[in-house]
Amino acid sequence: QLQASGGGLVQAGGSLRLSCAASGRTFVGSAMAWFRQAPGKEREFAAYINWPGVRRYYADSVKGRFTLSRDDAKNTVYLQMNSLKPEDTAVYYCAARSRFSSGSVDLNAYDYWGQGTQVTVSS
Numbered sequence: 001q002l003q004a005s006g007g008g009l010v011q012a013g014g015s016l017r018l019s020c021a022a023s024g025r026t027f028v029g030s031a032m033a034w035f036r037q038a039p040g041k042e043r044e045f046a047a048y049i050n051w052p053g054v055r056r057y058y059a060d061s062v063k064g065r066f067t068l069s070r071d072d073a074k075n076t077v078y079l080q081m082n083s084l085k086p087e088d089t090a091v092y093y094c095a096a097r098s099r100f101s102s103g104s105v106d107l108n109a110y111d112y113w114g115q116g117t118q119v120t121v122s123s
Contacts, residue, residue, distance in 0.1 A: 001025075004094045007117030010084055014121070018079040020094030020114055027051075027096050031103035032070060032077045033110060036090035036119075043093065048103030049077065057103060062088075084121045091116040 006018040020032065033048035047058045047068040056068050067080040077094060095110035097103070104110070 002094050002096060002112055002114035004092065004114035004117040007092060007119045009120045009122065012084060012086055012121055012123050014084050015080070015082045016084065016119060018081065018092055018094075018117060018119075020077045020079075022075040022096070026072075026075055027112075028072045028075075029099040031097045031101055032068075033095045033097075033103060034068065034077075034079050034092055035095060035107055036088075036092045037116075038087075038090040041090075043107055045105040045107065046092070047079065048105070050103050051100075055103070057105070059105070081119070084119075086121045086123045089119060089121050091118050 001024045003021045029051050031050045034046040035043050036046050037043040045059050049056045049068045053070045065083045070077040093116045094114040096112040098111050
């Protein structure tokens with residue numbers, strides 16, 4: 001199970017850090033990702049990190065502002081979001097692939113999903 005947290009309301013230009021904690025099983029060896037879904041839109045890829053965390057990949061819309069990291073000792077991944085914009089407003093979902101699979105921008109590639117955490121950026 002994946003538990004996402006850290007969302008909230010922030011002004012444009014502000015920062016938030018999302019966390020995704022795994023329980024019940026380890027995700028050591030698994031690529032982890034964040035997707036987001038704005039109202040009325042499809043869920044879209046934001047970022048992924050492979051295991052053991054050397055390779056990260058970001059959507060162009062968040063590149064340079066978001067940073068994804070993982071702490072395998074805590075079975076947790078983090079998404080540091082800086083310089084937030086109103087268009088970043090969405091429900092953010094963390095996801096994990098099966099062990100030893102590489103990260104993917106395709107949401108259908110992920111086997112485990114968290115429940116989502118709301119991020120709202122006001123202008």
